[in-house]
Amino acid sequence: xxxxxxxxxxxxxxxxxxxxxxxxxxxxxxxxxxxxxxxxxxxxxxxxxxxxxxxxxxxxxxxxxxxxxxxxxxxxxxxxxxxxxxxxxxxxxxxxxxxxxxxxxxxxxxxxxxxxxxxxxxxxxxxxxxxxxxxxxxxxxxxxxxxxxxxxxxxxxxxxxxxxxxxxxxxxxxxxxxxxxxxxxxxxxxxxxxxxxxxxxxxxxxxxxxxxxxxxxxxxxxxxxxxxxxxxxxxxxxxxxxxxxxxxxxxxxxxxxxxxxxxxxxxxxxxxxxxxxxxxxxxxxxxxxxxxxxxxxxxxxxxxxxxxxxxxxxxxxxxxxxxxxxxxxxxxxxxxxxxxxxxxxxxxxxxxxxxxxxxxxxxxxxxxxxxxxxxxxxxxxxxxxxxxxxxxxxxxxxxxxxxxxxxxxxxxxxxxxxxxxxxxxxxxxxxxxxxxxxxxxxxxxxxxxxxxxxxxxxxxxxxxxxxxxxxxxxxxxxxxxxxxxxxxxxxxxxxxxxxxxxxxxxxxxxxxxxxxxxxxxxxxxxxxxxxxxxxxxxxxxxxxxxxxxxxxxxxxxxxxxxxxxxxxxxxxxxxxxxxxxxxxxxxxxxxxxxxxxxxxxxxxxx
Numbered sequence: 001x002x003x004x005x006x007x008x009x010x011x012x013x014x015x016x017x018x019x020x021x022x023x024x025x026x027x028x029x030x031x032x033x034x035x036x037x038x039x040x041x042x043x044x045x046x047x048x049x050x051x052x053x054x055x056x057x058x059x060x061x062x063x064x065x066x067x068x069x070x071x072x073x074x075x076x077x078x079x080x081x082x083x084x085x086x087x088x089x090x091x092x093x094x095x096x097x098x099x100x101x102x103x104x105x106x107x108x109x110x111x112x113x114x115x116x117x118x119x120x121x122x123x124x125x126x127x128x129x130x131x132x133x134x135x136x137x138x139x140x141x142x143x144x145x146x147x148x149x150x151x152x153x154x155x156x157x158x159x160x161x162x163x164x165x166x167x168x169x170x171x172x173x174x175x176x177x178x179x180x181x182x183x184x185x186x187x188x189x190x191x192x193x194x195x196x197x198x199x200x201x202x203x204x205x206x207x208x209x210x211x212x213x214x215x216x217x218x219x220x221x222x223x224x225x226x227x228x229x230x231x232x233x234x235x236x237x238x239x240x241x242x243x244x245x246x247x248x249x250x251x252x253x254x255x256x257x258x259x260x261x262x263x264x265x266x267x268x269x270x271x272x273x274x275x276x277x278x279x280x281x282x283x284x285x286x287x288x289x290x291x292x293x294x295x296x297x298x299x300x301x302x303x304x305x306x307x308x309x310x311x312x313x314x315x316x317x318x319x320x321x322x323x324x325x326x327x328x329x330x331x332x333x334x335x336x337x338x339x340x341x342x343x344x345x346x347x348x349x350x351x352x353x354x355x356x357x358x359x360x361x362x363x364x365x366x367x368x369x370x371x372x373x374x375x376x377x378x379x380x381x382x383x384x385x386x387x388x389x390x391x392x393x394x395x396x397x398x399x400x401x402x403x404x405x406x407x408x409x410x411x412x413x414x415x416x417x418x419x420x421x422x423x424x425x426x427x428x429x430x431x432x433x434x435x436x437x438x439x440x441x442x443x444x445x446x447x448x449x450x451x452x453x454x455x456x457x458x459x460x461x462x463x464x465x466x467x468x469x470x471x472x473x474x475x476x477x478x479x480x481x482x483x484x485x486x487x488x489x490x491x492x493x494x495x496x497x498x499x500x501x502x503x504x505x506x507x508x509x510x511x512x513x514x515x516x517x518x519x520x521x522x523x524x525x526x527x528x529x530x531x532x533x534x535x536x537x538x539x540x541x542x543x544x545x546x547x548x549x550x551x552x553x554x555x556x557x558x559x560x561x562x563x564x565x566x567x568x569x570x571x572x573x574x575x576x577x578x579x580x581x582x583x584x585x586x587x588x589x590x591x592x593x594x595x596x597x598x599x600x601x602x603x604x605x606x
Contacts, residue, residue: 043076080112378432395438414450
């Protein structure tokens with residue numbers, strides 16, 4: 001059975017009377033809002049009706065998602081309709097992009113231009129005769145009239161109204177033209193538009209988010225200034241094409257739409273639409289107006305400005321599941337303990353508990369969800385993890401193909417093909433909890449995929465120093481030699497962890513011995529700094545210093561998993577090669593032990 005606009009409340013006027021009664025009783029008002037938040041008891045038919053004048057952005061994706069969720073949560077149908085009557089502003093590839101972007105996001109429609117359906121066609125440009133037919137019905141019934149005013153006259157009227165601080169509404173100059181005279185002028189070829197005759201008191205309506213809504217009447221202010229205002233929107237333009245108001249109402253009626261969820265900016269148009277429904281004698285769908293998504297400057301997102309274009313997010317590597325989850329959290333409240341909700345979770349828990357007011361979008365929330373989904377994919381494995389690996393693999397290969405990419409001729413070529421993909425999968429298993437995008441992944445973990453140059457640090461005098469002042473308390477290349485001689489034959493995370501602990505104990509012992517001997521003596525037989533007191537490291541501090549030193553030498557100072565994991569992934573040959581490179585560099589420099597200027601170093605707590 002087709003849903004009615006006010007369900008058990010019956011027709012619109014009866015519902016409005018009940019709403020006024022409810023608004024005067026706070027207890028009944030609360031009950032009414034709870035009723036509105038519940039899902040309808042029968043299947044809902046919803047639609048997403050974009051115009052191809054720009055590309056899909058966050059705000060329009062959220063509108064599509066809310067309508068999709070309502071349909072699927074009630075066992076109904078979700079329609080896609082293309083409102084393509086604004087030919088001047090139509091973007092050539094926008095329609096195809098709408099299809100591909102929605103499908104990439106995971107939203108499929110039951111009826112639409114490319115899949116067909118029993119109530120098509122689903123493009124407004126193919127329904128012109130239907131709109132013209134309905135405009136003629138309104139002329140015949142007296143709910144509309146022809147307007148022959150020239151563009152110049154209308155511009156002058158708008159200019160005068162603006163100077164008085166009034167809306168640029170029409171003055172009904174042509175409303176008084178007799179019908180037969182209007183017919184004659186139209187037959188003679190005089191250009192005209194068809195306007196809706198809006199009643200002096202536009203209808204109130206019950207919104208599923210805001211409750212009873214009524215628009216303030218501007219006529220009192222206008223009358224005090226000697227002006228008369230009539231909204232009377234254009235329904236049919238001089239070229240015979242419909243405006244949004246007529247086409248939207250006719251299409252929703254003929255496609256049996258039961259619920260319309262759209263942005264709050266359309267609230268001011270809803271009384272006009274209800275006037276049209278009443279003029280045709282139709283029952284209107286139920287309306288739910290949700291607040292706008294705004295950027296940090298509290299400006300609404302716009303497809304014409306390209307704000308957070310969905311294709312751009314796709315190209316950056318954002319997961320479609322994370323993006324749908326992200327937009328669902330703005331303007332709708334849920335009862336789950338976690339904000340991480342898959343599309344199936346959203347369908348199962350969806351209701352009409354929309355929040356009032358506009359919302360500022362927070363980018364960090366998308367980063368958070370991206371990490372959560374990456375972790376889920378890495379833990380569960382399967383097709384979604386394979387797709388993640390493939391996406392990162394392709395992005396890194398593309399990076400290596402850039403003409404500007406050149407790590408230096410002295411380093412071997414980067415990993416390629418299956419070897420690169422395997423390495424990507426291995427690294428993702430350990431780093432998924434911090435994953436954001438393929439580019440960030442490559443920037444953070446590039447040392448896994450090619451020979452990143454060793455970062456060299458120099459003091460003001462040009463001498464090289466290491467990243468750990470504690471370890472420079474003796475010849476650093478001896479430390480490297482010590483570790484190279486003791487690398488495990490069986491290359492595994494467990495064995496490497498033991499080897500690092502052995503190096504830590506060696507550092508503890510060495511710093512203690514040096515302190516007891518009065519400090520390190522350099523190759524010339526001299527103390528590098530007579531005032532320097534050698535640090536004594538406890539096990540915890542020595543372990544931290546060892547990790548930092550190895551990360552500099554092997555991971556080139558990059559972030560990532562623990563060093564025993566990094567070394568296991570890189571492999572024995574690469575690790576030894578990088579350690580030897582550091583040893584050779586340090587052997588050429590005379591590094592002063594524990595060089596910290598003239599400061600005296602006590603027991604280290606670094």
